Amino acid sequence: MAKYRCTVCGYEYDPAQGDPENGVAPGTPFEKLPANWVCPVCGAEKDQFEKID
């Protein structure tokens, strides 16, 4: 599963870790994040993220 980086603040979403503080279980791929999920650091929306090669 690919990691994604927030282009606004640099936060990396790691699917292995998820975002448990905001109700996202470890193992959740970026594509399966809820539509209203935002960057836990800066609040940017999903479309502000880029895939890390």
Place this chain on the structure above:
Amino acid sequence: MAVELAKGVYWVGVVDWGLRVFHGHELSTHRGSTYNSYLIMDEKIVLVDTVWGPFKDELINNICEIVDPAKIDIVVANHAEVDHSGGLPAVMERVPQATLVVSERGRESIEGHYHKPWNFKTVKTGDKINIGKRDLIFVEAPMLHWPDSMFTYLTGDNILMPNDAFGQHYASSKRFNDEVDMEEVYQEALKYYANILTPFSPLVTRKINEVLALNLPVNMIAPSHGIIWRKDPLQIVRKYQEWAAQKPENSAVILYDTMWDGTHQMAEAIGQGLVAENIPFKMYNMAVSDRNDTVTEIFKTRAIIIGSPTFNQGVLPTIRPIMEDLKGLKFQNKIGAAFGCYGWSGESVGILEDHLKQCKINVVAPGVKAKWQPKENDLVQCRALGQKIAQAIKTGI
């Protein structure tokens, strides 16, 4: 000295005439600055933002002109950066029971700065606090320009207090935009945008659309630095929309440093090529030019042509700071090219080109390298490079 914005609403901030560098030594502030703090007298007494720590006594004195600071009920901290929160300890010492209103991320950053158990109340976009005849409405504005950033809107008088957004580092004996030289103010507003907000431009556009959709009447925009927008307050919002679109003018900026003038001669020849094609340019020797003023020019322009001689198999260290800005500020819609002299190994042009590509600046022509001092043929190539860049600007590549 306190200044009344509207009945019962006061500016109690500080003018810092002597400020010449900001963020430590990161940002030049040739015209000084102000730290704007606002006091609202209603059934509840509210202070919106404070000032930089060294000026806390002046803030307290200004509040005392209107009311005993111990009577403040609510303090709003729109942003934790110390130029706005530095006066918080002095204020909270006088009113330890006051409610300190912050965004969720503001709580984290205020606690991270001051380590105090203040009486925090966290708010989200759309939350409202009644203060008597009027309400405070909050709008979170994350990354404009920190995660904690927030706007506070005062109903009744219709004053938007957006903290750093729409601000300028501009010291003045006057407080309002209809009282000052607006050319100076716009130079500083643009410099502020270019140097601080450029990387967040997509968010600027979204946030402005979101705030406009709230349909709140705006009589005044009272930022945390510089003058208050009272005459046609939305003019600066329209300017931000324009700046956020990052549509550059048809011009070029040549950035270089030079050891024994060879790379400088190349820069001049590139300039001749641009002029031959009627494209205006500005040229900066980055060893001696103000980085932040140069960033403003880069922001406005379409093409960035960057040069350095090869030095210790790299570039001159004096060209590095502006390279860091090209990367960090994430400029959009730029084209570029590189040039430089060398004696033996000759890495500089390749390093500069790679850097431009990494910054997503479209390299539209191969760089020009000249061994030792440029010969006429090298300068011919430089003029041709200037012309190629000019043509790319004109054709909109």
